[in-house]
Amino acid sequence: MENTFLTAFAASSLAALVTSAGIYVIRHFERWGRENSIYFVCFAAGVLISVSFLHIIPKAFSMNANAPVYLFAGYISLHLFNRFINAFVCEKSSDEQYAIGLVPMVGIGLHSFIDGFIYSITFTVSIFTGFLAATGMVLHEFPEGIITYLLLVRAGFKERVSLLLAFLAAALTTPLGMLVSYPYISQISKPFLGALLAFSAGALVYVGATHLLPQAEREHKKYSLLALGAGVLVAFIIILSKT
Template identity: 80%
Template sequence: MENTFWVALAASSLAALVTALGIYTIRHFEAWGRKYSIYFVCFAAGVLISVSFLHIIPKSFEMNANAPVYLLIGFVLLHLFNRFITAFVCERNPNSRYGIGLIPMLGIGFHSFIDGFVYSITFTVSIFTGALAATGMVLHEFPEGIITYLLLLRGGFSEKTSLILAFLAASLTTPLGMLISYPYINQIDKPLLGALLSLSAGALVYVGATHLLPQTEKEHRKYSMFAFGAGILVAVLIVLTK
């Protein structure tokens, strides 16, 4: 278990680093970041969806007979949270700093914090399961950092303030969530771990299918489908060669 702790911490820290890299890129290489970030989104969507259906969901079904229920709950809860954030933002003045910048930042920060829980859960099940989930999750952190920083800028914050807030909300919250959740994840029994794994799978499917993929539909880039297919292929190859 000690080994899984350090691996989970390393993976969540890598996610934080990738998010920070996204923030750095969009600040210093804005044109490049805008041009290629959609390909990271496509690839991450392919990996997250494939990993969920090919490995994480079957694994959770083995561990808990009620896993399908928790899978649905995980999906619906993340959807409701997203709807709540969207509705809350829309009620605000679209030109206000609070509506455009701060609230989306808080939503992304909460999402990143929950990502830390996913690292704890999946790596506790096995190193392989955690590595599969981490592959897609780490890849989607790059555009997430970009989005957070840009939203804060559009909300009227200065470049320096946007940089600090984006780093705190989108980057540091992931390893923080892992550190807080891991001691409790380690002490739970197999059925409960299966339930949590299924909840995580529902969240991952939501992120991939209803959060990342729609972004690819909005930007019909030449190689977007290739990037999505590459993500699926990578996940399939990893699962088949386990």
């Protein structure tokens, strides 16, 4: 149990580190960050979608007979959460700086906090399941750090303030979410853990297929399809090496 906690905490901390790397790169190497961050998005999407359908969802189905319901709930919940954030940004705020910078930052912070829950859930199921989920999740943190920082800068915040806010919202919240959720998740029954795993899988599918892939389609980068395929291939290799 102690090893599970340490592994989950290490993975969530690595996610925070990768997010911080994204923030650093876009601040100091803006051109490179803008041109190449989409490849991280594509690779992460390939990994997340593949590991969800090939390992995490079957694992959840074997643990809980009602897992399909929780899978759907996870997907639709994240969709509604993002719709709420977008509606709040577009319709509820008259302050341009608040709408462009702070509200998306809060949304990203909540999303990253929930990511911490996923680390707790997947690593509690097994180290291998947690490793598969973390492979895609960690990589998608890099462009998330870039996006958070750029939104704050474009909203008029100073660079140092944007750096600090982006780190607090996008990076620090992930290990914090893991630390908050782990004591509860590590003590629940197997069927309930299966339900949570299915819910997490729905969230991962949403992040990969509905959040990340549309970004790749908008960018039309030359090697984006190759990066997506590489993510799928890496997921296949990891899963097949376990079986």
